[in-house]
Amino acid sequence: MDQPNPPRWRAQMEPLQPDEEAPLYGRDELDHAHAPYVIARALKQLDLSDWLPKLMEWLGHYDGLEAHVEDGNDAAISVRDVLLAFVSKQAGKKLVGVAPNELGADRAHKIALKKQVVDAFLKQDFVWYCAVWDTDMRPRWNPLKQSWMSFCALGGQGVTMGVWLRPLDVTPEEQGLDKVEAYLLDNDGDDHGNEDDSANARGEAP
Numbered sequence: 001m002d003q004p005n006p007p008r009w010r011a012q013m014e015p016l017q018p019d020e021e022a023p024l025y026g027r028d029e030l031d032h033a034h035a036p037y038v039i040a041r042a043l044k045q046l047d048l049s050d051w052l053p054k055l056m057e058w059l060g061h062y063d064g065l066e067a068h069v070e071d072g073n074d075a076a077i078s079v080r081d082v083l084l085a086f087v088s089k090q091a092g093k094k095l096v097g098v099a100p101n102e103l104g105a106d107r108a109h110k111i112a113l114k115k116q117v118v119d120a121f122l123k124q125d126f127v128w129y130c131a132v133w134d135t136d137m138r139p140r141w142n143p144l145k146q147s148w149m150s151f152c153a154l155g156g157q158g159v160t161m162g163v164w165l166r167p168l169d170v171t172p173e174e175q176g177l178d179k180v181e182a183y184l185l186d187n188d189g190d191d192h193g194n195e196d197d198s199a200n201a202r203g204e205a206p
Helices: 032-045 049-060 075-091 107-121 148-152 177-185
Strands: 129-133 161-165
Touching: 032 049, 032 075, 049 075, 049 177, 075 107, 107 177, 129 148
Parallel strands: none
Antiparallel strands: 129 161
């Protein structure tokens, strides 16, 4: 992973807001519930539809966390907005290191694009949240291996949960984001992949 430039390096985006006056019984294409469908559509526009199962499995581990964090740190909304930003850049032919007219035509370009997208994901605040049950700091939530909902189910009567955002001086490795990056960029599931392409990007599946 690229090393951050201290002291501040997270690139939290201002979330796109749904239209509260939309005539859809309170629903809008930019609301939380619709985010997975926008994500799927954005991946298709980026010619990354084959990435959808892995991305959604990982993102699904954060489902429910939004009720325990600050506004603007909803995982589904954050991932959606990152992808929409890349769709917008593609339309404007401004993707750094990727020739827009060759997107989808060459595997190397797809891998480069995924790397840029993952880098953007890991600069969002939602991946920097930690949670534990009990004052003994365990069990601790590992979002790469455990869903938020299954973690919540571990709590019992009289046991308190602590949820906090890691400070900016914590490294990605200390937060385990190097493993998240490796998992998301592992290309073993790609029909056209081979061991050489993914040898340096192996991680633990959830």
